[in-house]
Amino acid sequence: MTRLPPGAHTEVLVIGGGIVGLAVAWRAAQRGLRVLVVDPRPGGGAAQVAAGMLAPVTELQYGEEPLLRLGMASNERYAAFAAELTEAAGGRDTGYRRCGTIAVALDSDDREELRELHAFHQRLGLDSQWLTGREARRLEPMLAPGVRGGLHVTDDHQVDGRRLAAALVHACERAGAVLHRTEATGLLVEHDRATGARLATGESVTADRVVLAAGSRSHLLPGLPPGVLPAIRPVKGQVLRLRVPEAYRPFLSRNVRAVVRGGHLYLVPRENGELVIGATTEEQGYDTTVTAGGVYELLRDAHELVPGITELPLVETGAGLRPGSPDNAPLLGPTALPGLVAATGHYRNGVLLTPVTGDLVAEYLATGTLPELARPFSPTRFTKVPA
Numbered sequence: 393m394t395r396l397p398p399g400a401h402t403e404v405l406v407i408g409g410g411i412v413g414l415a416v417a418w419r420a421a422q423r424g425l426r427v428l429v430v431d432p433r434p435g436g437g438a439a440q441v442a443a444g445m446l447a448p449v450t451e452l453q454y455g456e457e458p459l460l461r462l463g464m465a466s467n468e469r470y471a472a473f474a475a476e477l478t479e480a481a482g483g484r485d486t487g488y489r490r491c492g493t494i495a496v497a498l499d500s501d502d503r504e505e506l507r508e509l510h511a512f513h514q515r516l517g518l519d520s521q522w523l524t525g526r527e528a529r530r531l532e533p534m535l536a537p538g539v540r541g542g543l544h545v546t547d548d549h550q551v552d553g554r555r556l557a558a559a560l561v562h563a564c565e566r567a568g569a570v571l572h573r574t575e576a577t578g579l580l581v582e583h584d585r586a587t588g589a590r591l592a593t594g595e596s597v598t599a600d601r602v603v604l605a606a607g608s609r610s611h612l613l614p615g616l617p618p619g620v621l622p623a624i625r626p627v628k629g630q631v632l633r634l635r636v637p638e639a640y641r642p643f644l645s646r647n648v649r650a651v652v653r654g655g656h657l658y659l660v661p662r663e664n665g666e667l668v669i670g671a672t673t674e675e676q677g678y679d680t681t682v683t684a685g686g687v688y689e690l691l692r693d694a695h696e697l698v699p700g701i702t703e704l705p706l707v708e709t710g711a712g713l714r715p716g717s718p719d720n721a722p723l724l725g726p727t728a729l730p731g732l733v734a735a736t737g738h739y740r741n742g743v744l745l746t747p748v749t750g751d752l753v754a755e756y757l758a759t760g761t762l763p764e765l766a767r768p769f770s771p772t773r774f775t776k777v778p779a
């Protein structure tokens with residue numbers, strides 16, 4: 393590993409080289425800023441496990457309209473972002489696929505829940521079409537005969553998180569951002585301002601601005617003054633990867649989601665034959681063990697939805713941690729500590745929100761103004777104002 397020169401200084405130091413940190417670094421470097429990213433494995437993190445559904449409409453929750461606006465803004469820029477990234481990364485494809493999503497119901501309770509979601513979509517003027525069970529099976533013939541109806545959302549797509557991460561690593565390096573493969577062990581704070589970080593190599597680096605993009609570990613960075621960031625919950629998701637042999641393709645043509653026994657289940661079919669099935673939702677701290685129970689639950693529910701999956705080779709199991717903020721929305725922009733900028737807390741939406749996060753945070757770094765779209769997500773919304 394190349395060592396930093398003594399007294400190393402950069403304009404922007406990004407702590408955390410997952411896809412969010414890399415997107416911020418890439419966009420900031422494109423704007424002419426000097427950028428250093430510290431992460432032991434740039435491109436690692438939750439994107440290595442995520443299924444990569446880009447589903448602001450089918451994943452919409454009541455009361456999360458500002459998040460919907462942010463998600464839709466990111467979804468709308470995905471095609472151009474993916475094309476630009478592929479070009480910037482020397483032709484590395486991101487697996488972005490405009491395939492649409494259907495969300496289906498297996499019993500009458502699930503159907504009622506989807507009916508309410510559909511009514512909510514209509515009130516918000518979103519493009520979402522109601523399907524009978526027969527119409528759903530006409531679109532996806534592998535669905536179980538018992539599917540009771542659902543929704544078709546033609547604008548909810550997918551990307552491959554692993555390829556996205558690999559492309560971002562290359563694009564960052566080609567844009568001049570330095571990726572330093574080590575861990576940040578402490579935030580440097582002088583005169584109530586973030587001024588850099590100490591690193592596991594024993595080095596330290598000073599910076600005009602520090603971007604904290606360390607996912608579910610962001611608030612644990614030693615040296616971070618109390619109250620600047622809320623605690624980020626690690627929310628475990630177990631995921632399976634199956635392979636659809638050539639002879640069975642197309643097995644599914646679009647993303648398929650369902651609520652099964654109250655849990656979110658989705659199947660994401662990639663063009664290369666990979667079929668990702670996710671995901672459990674478990675709040676058990678920083679544990680990424682794949683459990684028999686998790687795998688059983690996913691296979692049981694996916695089999696109920698698409699019985700033919702039992703014929704497919706199971707090639708990989710994995711677990712990742714979603715970074716959940718107290719209100720499940722991301723933290724974007726300047727914090728209460730001058731010099732410290734947040735790009736974290738993306739919970740279920742890290743892959744979806746990567747393009748818009750890169751753009752908004754880089755805009756702030758380059759101009760000092762946080763764009764309007766990011767304002768509902770200011771990290772200071774959690775900062776206690778003294779009485």
Ligand code: GLY
Nearest residue numbers: 629670671740741
């Ligand atoms: N966005 C999918 C998940 O969090 O499981």
